Amino acid sequence: MPGTRKQVGATGVQTVTISFAGFNRAWAAWIGDRLERRGVTVVQQRWDPPVEVPLEESLRDLTLARGRVLVILSDWYFQLGPRSHEEWNRALREVVAPEPDRFVAVSVTTSALPGATSVFGAADLTNVGADEAERRLLARLGLPVDPLPETTAARPGPRFPSDTPEVWGGVPRRNTRFTGREELLSSAYRALQDAGSGAGVVTLHGMSGVGKTQLAAEYVYRFGSEYDVVWWVPADRRALYRQKLAELAPELGLSTGAEYGERLRAVRDSLRRGDPHSHWLLVLDGADEPEQIWDLVPTGPGHVLITSRNPEWGEHNSNLVEVPVYSRDESVAFIRRRAPRLTQSESDLLADALEDLPLLLDQTAGWLNDSDMSVDEYIELLEGGIDQDVVKVSADFPLAFQTAWSILLNKLKDTVPQSVDLLRLCTFFAPGSIPVRLLKEMPSGELPEQLSGLMNDPLLWNKAIGQLRQYSVVRLESHESIIDEPSSGESLYLHRMVHQIVSKDMPERDRQEFIEVVRRALAAADPGRPTDTRLWPAYAEITPHLKWADVLLSTDPAVHTLVLNCLRYMYLSGEYRAGIKLGERAMRAWRELLGENHPRVWDLSYHYANLLRAVGDYAATEAIERAAVNHLRAERGEHDLEHLRASGGLAADLRGLGRYDEALEISGWILAAYQELLGEQDSRTLNAQNNLAISLRLLGRYEESLELNRRTLESRRQLLRPRHNWTLYSEINYATDLRLLGRYNEAESLQAQSARVHRLVMGTDNPQTLRAEHNLALCHYRSGDRTKARALFTRVLERCERVLGEGDPLTMMFAASQSCFAREHADIDQAREISEKVVSGYVDMLGEAHPYVAGTRANHALVLRNVGEREHAHVLIEGALADMTQAVGENHPWTLGCAINTSALRNLVGDPESAAALTETTVTRATEVLGRTHPLTLSARIAHAADLRGVRDRQRAEKIESEALGDLVTTLGAQHVHTVSARSRNRPYWDFEPPII
Structure with a gap:
């Protein structure tokens, strides 16, 4: 460094102005913190020169700052504008070279930069640790590099940007063409930083295609270095959200078993306590239905960032940040970086035609850059080529969208036609996260000729995915670490706008062939045991796609079994509303497809009735079950297993209707028939024994109920896993009978242990878990522990209202207990x-x-x-x-x-x-x-x-x-x-x- 250069900090406190591209905010924050610890006054100045202002003029503006200007050199810094390397070299020679005392720099990239950046004499901060990077920074500024006093050095500050968070998962790859949005990023950042502990929730909301997910991803990369944990979760469906959140457990080092419920509970508890990490960021992507998941949004010292089309998140203690379409300047800057061959005026015309919608700008500019079509020709196509009868799109879609897509699809067909086949296959899954690996895992013997090459040739598969990614039609999803490449095409993300337009623009022949492929893929992925809680995550992944694959119109027995298993899973996991919708549609479709008295229809009616019974519609279920009983008895006889199963459902309906003597009579002969046909230890016999005990309890015959439940519990513990949900259910029943007989200490001891296992195995919000905890609250109350009873009564009722609604039978049961407790020990008005x-x-x-x-x-x-x-x-x-x-x-x-x-x-x-x-x-x-x-x-x-x-x-x-x-x-x-x-x-x-x- 020349001897005439005045060293910063050599005489008293000096000022350094840090000039940085918004992408490098984390570097600016870390460098600023390091300098301020040394007594330097730091001014942060984001670099974003207006495109209409000459580059030399923007650089000269930097010299107006006090002190020296420290430039953070990166790809991002030189891409803003955008400007060519020639423009940059010219400006650097003219403005920076003559003033070597005013400009210094550090480099945070290994990419090739304009040659004239050598004038900065930049310190290289890449591929070194925090201590060495700080030493190089200080040396470049001429500041002492001696260690700081221990108290100053120990003060917490921003994480070194090259240190990725300790836990990182699910985050999309960074969009290297991300443009603008600085005010939105700053607003979200300030809202999260200013929120108190447990209240750090921000929702980015706006119309489809506006770039909410890309904005959230950029937020993660921009500010992720400030967190120990960054976890990205698709949140468009409750079951999938819970599954992906549970996957965080092993990443946090939590000691849990393999059960999904246990992991979910452990994760939520860990985040709430901030142990082992208090600086965490959870991104809930695509949470368009707040009512479905708002009760599962973690609280604690960390932050939650939500993307949603729904501004109702504001009613659930979330700060709202509205994401509009691009400003015209942002649109033009983005197009010019996406399609460098287009001029500024052409970019402006294109942005106007596409209404500044980021998703459409991204896809259209991408292929226009590879095309020899002029912007004027493309706009002429947009304005004159719309066939309103071909595609109808939602009100929040731009009118130009359908035509823009027909042009893009033609481009894809001409280059890699298999990419269009893959895209069309994706539309028979639900929009959003699409598990295309299910397609690759299915048996290949029955594939249509059109698809066999795509599915069986890994090179062709990867080429098709690459083509779709090139034009931003899909993006790869991965829960691998930030460094690792995922296996190609494990899961793809398909925007709902793209999903709708491709689905509408499909030849009927392809539709019939492709939908059968997806149906068979879903059927092949059926784990086959919906009663096994360990397999619930797999069902949570499959069930959202049933509607889109139109599985109810399939005549394939394997697909029928899939539907029945999914209904059983929905019943056991407490997804009653979704299950009833599916069951109702299935009843209509299968009666028409298979006939009123087809065996599958009677199977279906059993599962559908279970779901209706769970929400208290006993009159409807009695009609369904009585019809099944009468038909099956006439056709197959009294001792047919299907008839016995339907009769068990009818007995449950009669219990619900308060007709306990009738229910007892039916329950008794069902158990005797099962014992004769299957023996004492078959699971169906034990189910019948369980149901007979319930009928006895409802009649006040508690001793008899206790004895039956004791035998059922012992048998289930031997026949099934001790943590099987039916075994746990027997524990609730046995503890209930003990309590009703006044054996309070025994009941409380058993139910306390069982409630803990319920939470671990089935999750805190499962209806059966809520029943276990409610019975435990009653045990506490009868034993005289009012403090524990009060807390548990309140918590169980609140959770049940959130999960199942105020009118659910379980909610009303819990509310009755809460009212009785409040009458004696709390608030009479509330009671x-x-x-x-x-x-x-x-x-x-x-x-x-x-x-x-x-x-x-x-x-x-x-x-x-x-x-x-x-x-x-x-x-x-x-x-x-x-x-x-x-x-x-x-x-x-x-x-x-x-x-x-x-x-x-x-x-x-x-x-x-x-x-x-x-x-x-x-x-x-x-x-x-x-x-x-x-x-x-x-x-x-x-x-x-x-x-x-x-x-x-x-x-x-x-x-x-x-x-x-x-x-x-x-x-x-x-x-x-x-x-x-x-x-x-x-x-x-x-x-x-x-x-x-």
Whole structure:
């Protein structure tokens, strides 16, 4: 360095202005931080010279800055404009060379740069570590390179840009032609940085084709060095989103098993706690339906970036950044970089014709650059060649899109025709992420001649994909690390605009052949065991594509099996709404295709009824199952396995409708038939045994239900995996019976362990997991641990409302419990509001005569009692007692519970004699049905003692109370909440719990 050059920092604090292209913001941030630690004042100035201003003038503007100008040299710096290397060489010689004291530089690229950049004497920061890069930077600026004081050096700062995040997955390759969008990137960055912990969510929203995904990818590359974890997740479908998020678990080093639910829970917990990494960035791409996934957006110290066409994300605690089409300057700059042969005026004309839509500009300019067609000729085609009858596109598509695509397709056909075949195959998958590897993995023997070469020749396959990528028709997707190349064509991303236009522009002959290929590929990918939770990620990947492959019109038995297995998966995984839609469409299609009484139609009706039953439509399912039972019995006989399966469904419908005696009768002979046909240990026999136990429980025969569930649980543990979802279901049933019999400690111990395993294996939001946690909350409550019960009741209800909706049977069951708890230990206003909704919901779903309506009205009467509406409460409870007696009989535990509450209200309205008479008969019946020391019988005995005091029969009251207290101590313990409450002469009450059917 010449001796006359004044060293920065040699005399006091100096200033350095860093000139950088927006692509290199991470380098600018790191360099600025290194210099500021040394006492240098740093000014950041993004380099983006207007194309209409001479390059020399823009460079001279840099000399107006204070201090020296540090230029970060990269490909990006010289591509802005765009300018030729000749222009750059001329400008550098004229402006930079004469002022060597003002300009210094560092180089962060190994690419060839304009020759005159040698005037900078740039320090090379490539292929070195952070310490050496800092030493070279300081030496180039003439600053001391001595180590900093330990406190200054230890201060956290930006990550060294060459150090990629420790965890990186799914991010698309960087678009080297990315243009503009600086304000949007800055807005998103500021919004995330300014958000508090747990609130760092930004949504990039805008119309299709506007470049939201490209903008998110550029954000990742621009700012990714500030994170320890960067994970990109397709979020257009809930099931796929959960699967891809679960794949983060091993990357975070989390100790989990292979189960999908366990991994998902571990990932969400790790991100929430910020352990092992607090600086994480999660990108949710294509999240167009916030209602589907908003409850799964992680919270914690990291950041979430969402791309979506839907601005409703603003209602879910997300900052919104709207992504418009390009400004005209951005369009022109982009086109000129994409198609260097076009002039500025030609680029302007093209941008105007294509309405500045980035996706269309990218595809069109790409092939125009390789074509000898002039822009004027192309625009003439656009304006005059649209056949409105050929293609209809959505309102948010530019009118020119269909014609632009017909031109591009012709170009593809002329060069690599197989690329068009591959593209057309892709349209029989759902738009977005397309698992084309399924095509390559399918057996090759039955491929049409037109496709056999493409599918069997790896070179031709790669050539077709390369051609589509060249014109930005598709992009490769990979969850490999940033360095590794993915295997070619594992998964492709196809924009929905492209998907629609290609689908419409397809010869009918190709449509018929190609759709069969995709159907067979999906059928070949069917794992075959939808009950195995470990295979759910595979089903989550397959199910979104069924609609697009029109699988319901296939006559292939393998495709039929695929549909039935997917319906079973949707039922078990809790994807009820999607399953019902598929089942409804399948019923219509298969009846027409196969005939009303085809065996596949009866198979289908079984799975469809399961899904409808899960959402409480018992009247519809009874009609479906009864038709199946009648037909199969007439055609095949009573002991046919399909008839028995349909009969089991009918028994479940009858349970849902409150017709428990009928359900018990059917359940009993089904079990006997299975035992005779298949033996005691077949899984179908165990299912029937499980269902018989449910019928017994609904009739209040808890001891018998417990014994059956104990045997079923033991057998399932031996026959199936201990973590199989049916084994876990038996654990819920057995723990429920223990709790209903007053064996609270045993129930709580079993259910706590089972709930943990449910969360690991099936995921936190699976309906069965929610049932397990709800039963655990009830166990905590009955054991007297109100703090744990309160938290779990609230969490389970909130999750169920998000996942299944307020009107779902499971949600209403949980809401009933929450209302009862809130009535006694929380907010009476909340209890009343929830209780009114529950009663109304059950009336709408089940009708006035159902026992659930009577039971929840009995609960509501207690709420009214607590707010002082005694007369209203009394009328309501008397009606509930009469309705419950009519529905299930006078000796059912639910009726006895209603009677305990009714006697309390009779006392409050001044009728102590009838109250005492009622509890006396209730004690007698409860002792006969449940035994002397059952919790319900003990409650009736304590209540009867109170009623006797009310009619001044103190001697009998004392005797009955003393005996009941002794039994409470023996049964539950002296310090149990029920015992303590009875000793304090708090009158007991009974809560109705709507059970699982």
